Structures are given as C-alpha cells and as structure tokens.
Amino acid sequence: MVLHPHEIPVDESLVRSLVADQLPQWAGLPLSPAGAGTDNTMYRLGDELLVRVPRTAGNALAVRKEQEWLPRLAPLLPLPVPAVVHAGAPTDAFPLAWSVHRWIDGEVAGPGTVRDWAAFGTDLAAFVRELHRADLLDAVRAEGLDWYRGGSPRPCDEWVGGCLADCRRLVGAELDVDALEAVWRAGLALPGPDGPHGWLHGDLKPSNLLVRDGGLHAVIDFGGLSVGFPDAEHAALWDLPPAARLAYREALELDDVTWARARAWAVAVAVGGIPYYWDVLPAFVAECRARLRAVLADLAGTG
Template sequence: MTDIDSDLVRALVAEQFPEWGGLPVRPVARQGWDNRTFRLGDELAVRLPSAEGYVAAVEKEDRCLPVLARHLTMPVPHVVATGRPGAGYPYPWSVRRWLPGDTVEAALDIDRARLARDLGAFLTGLREVPDEHGPAAGHHSYYRGRHPGVYGDQVRRALDTLGDRVDAAACRAVWEDALRSSWDAPPTWFHGDVAVGNLLTAGGRLSAVIDFGTCGTGDPACDLVMAWTYFTGEERGSSARRPASPTTRGAGRAAGPCGRRSRPWRDCPAPTRTASRSGSCGGCSTTRSPTDRERPPGRRRHPEVNGRSSTSR
C-alpha cells in the first residue's frame, strides 16, 4: 500500500475535493495506531485508516456521530466529507472539523475534580441518547460493551502463562468479582475508548470527546475505566456517575456493580499484554476481541489532535 504521508493526502484531496486542494497539509505530531491524521488548513483534518481492520469505523462514525451530536452538549467530531479509495490508497477516509484543545495526557493545567465532573456528565448524557440507531456491541467494538466474561479464556490463559510474575490471586479476585455482576437494564450508548488521549481540554476543563471508532450500544461499564486508571479518591465517584440502571441507582461510586465490571478493563490488560510479549499468549489482550490482533499492545495515541494545540476557536 502507498505510504500514508502528506503527499498522498494532497493527491486525494486535490482529486476528490478540489475546493480544498489549495489548503496546506501537515501531519499531526502524535499519530494513533488505527488512523493517520493530517491538518488540512486551519479548520479541517483528514483522517485515514492505517489498515483494513480499521476501515469499518469510517462508515460507523459517519453514521453514529451525527446521531450523537444531536443529543450531546459536549462537542464531538463532525465529519464534513468522506473520501473514496484513490491515489494508491485502498480505503475510504474522512475530512472532519478540527477540534482545538489539549489532550488530558498533554495538558498542564488540568482541574482534575472539574474534569471528573465534566466526564461524568458527558457519560450520563451519552447513556441517555436513544439507542435505536446504535450498533449493538460486538466484533466492531472489540466486544467492549459486552459482559467482560467474553474474555474469560484469554484471562485464564494469560494468568496461567505468567505464573508468579503477577499477583494472580488478586487478578482472579478482580475478575471473579466482575463476573458476579451484570448489566440488567436496556442497552445504552458507550464510547468504548474513554482514555486520556481521547479527551480534549481547554482552560483545565473537558472541551470535547473524540475517537468514537469503538462506540456502540450495550453495557457501559467499559467507559468507567478512567475511574481506575486516572482518577483517585472522590474524583472517581464524579467520573463514574451512575448509569441509569436499577443495580447502580443511588450508587455513584465506582465501586458499584457497573464499576466492578469496569475494573477488568484496567487490571486485566496488563497481565495479558505481558503474557503476549512472552510469545505464548497469542498476542491477545482483554481489551480486544478474541480474534482481533491487529493493534499492537499498549496505550494508543489519539489520532485527531496534535498533542498540545495552540489554536482556539
């Protein structure tokens, strides 16, 4: 396949969207695994899947983002055009409005308590979006949105492989605790990749949420992972504001049933990644489908912003 670089983007834009052909193209500084992103002038960004396994997310975001944007008060990506294969590039691609801001992982002025409240409000709003147009959790979401038990074989295999290199008893306790709870309400929207690289901030506050490639409808427990990976103490309760479920009503703490199912999304990937690096666990991770192994292990860089952005609109 042709290298995904600025020359390719210029060729694609000039051929398919000549009205933007004169705009400067430059790559963002921090690229993601799934996509390569380039600034197109000051107002736009071009986003191209890096491999066939990520192509389905183009159509899904084209379809889902307008639905979500109509109901959410928090800015989300806005697709203005979708390109077709061309210039030696074999996949569809998209042009989006540029969202200014710093990612949580790059920002220096985060008000953590405020961020926790803002994120909790966003997740609550997301769960309240009517779900009739949402794709049910499955292969397209790497089984995020399903009960964590779908990864049971991977977790057991990883812990057997690692032996005493990890606290297997503690890992099993977290896992078994998660398996004892379930989502007992109708499916709700979930983002699927709530992480420090997919949250934009301005003035220390949450300003936008990006990268909905793994979104869908199902169990929203996976969206509470930052309560364990980033927030501490009282912040956790704010970021994990309860989903609308009888089992969690009145229990905003991350320790509720939904929070218990979210813990494996933090605790279990580490041992499975370690096991995969040993060469005897099939390269799998509990944050992935049992059959999907395209993405290298480890934290992703988000693909839609250039780390610390100096633009502001």
C-alpha cells in the same frame, strides 16, 4: 510505524493525493502530521480540518461508523465531538474509507492541562450520562455496533487469560499479576450486566479527551462507538488521577458491583494491550502499565 498485520502504509504524499483527487478545493492547504493512534493516522489540513486515515480494513469499518452516526449523535451531546465534513471514498492507492473532520482546538487531558481533576471527573461523568441516555435512533447491538466492551466479560476470559500469562512473563517483575488476575476473576463471578442498552464511546482514555482553559472541552475518536452495557465504559477512569475517578463515580452514583465490573474491564483491556504492542508501541504499553498500577494502588487503598 506499522502496528498491525495487513496494515496499509500512509504518508503525507498519499494523504495529499487523496485530498487533491476528492477535495480539489482544499488541495492547496498546508498539510502536517497531527498524531497517530493505534487505529488511525491523522493529518491537519489547513487550520480548520483534520484528515483521519485508518490503518487497516477493520479500522476502516470504524471510520464508516463515525461517518454514519456522529452527525446524528452530536446534537444530543453536551460537548463537541468530531464533525465529519467529508466521507472519503476508497481509491486504487488507498482502498479503504477515510474521513475529514472539522478540527477541534484543545490539548490532551493530563497533569499540565487539567486545572481541577475532581471537576474534570464530574464533567466527564456528565458527558457519559448524556451519551448513555441518548436516543438509540433505532440502532441495535449488531452490524458494527456490537464491540466486545459493551457485552458480558465472560466470552473474553480465554484471551484475557492468555494475556495475563504473557504479562507474567513481560512485566511480572514489576506488577502483581496474580492480584490483577484476581480482579478479573472477581469481575467474572459477579452477576452479569443487565438493564437497557445505551450508546457507548468505548475508549475514554485521556488522549481522547480534549481540554481547553483547564477543563474538559471535547470528546474525540468514536471508532469504538457501540451499543451495549455501560460497565466497560468506566474502565478508562483508572487512566485518570484518583480525584477524577472518585468524582466521576460519585456523579454517576455507580454501585459497588458496577464499579467492580468496570475495574475488571480496566484490567482486561490493559493486559491485552501489553503483549500486543510490546514490540511496536512502547508508549502505549507504558499507558497500560500505568493503568494496572493504578488498579493495584486502588486495591491497596493508596490510589
């Protein structure tokens, strides 16, 4: 399914041709769909490899970012992250960069896979702590590492306001959009983030957190990797149950101001996703709606 303007269609035949052309030693391995996100389409290659193909030219920039930085960051982190084993070159058939990663066994974090949500939140906090403390390796907030989620929320106010208006029309009957806007406005009114920049994953939603034996095992999809302030990093915690969210906050000792800014970012990202994907990806829209319900429940003291 096409999700974005100027998206380049990808199917099994194309991926097989890329592998045959650039990795002939693996051309005979079985190839099967392994899921599709909003930015990339994935195919499992044999038992040990994953082909990761971007949807758009912008997504290809994120692929190159993973290729450059993940090999250097992986030794600094306490959990497995994707290992790039081949940096695919553009071709006439597919004019963008693409990757082959080492396959990581695990299941997406969810009610059927996580044994103890409080322990999960604590373990996720431990990973985030080490990521944010990791040596910047001379990286700066520029040249692809300056994603908006690592900066001040104020430059985002115009598009967030437009998305809130769209959400009133689309989901206003089920969600208190006025209350959600108040969360966003309260975040904007707080002092801006300060302190040193650090590495940020950028999108710690459950589908990027792999579970094995009931616990957090690996963190994947570093397409949103950036350098900046950490507030928006915590926004995805409203995708997890309250027990995980509380344990995460306590483990990182996040103060009320930081948490309020994180909650504002949670609203911003979710209200942005609803109108953009409304007609093309209902499952993602459902995730955004669930996050906003969690924010509202948190405010009401019921979540």
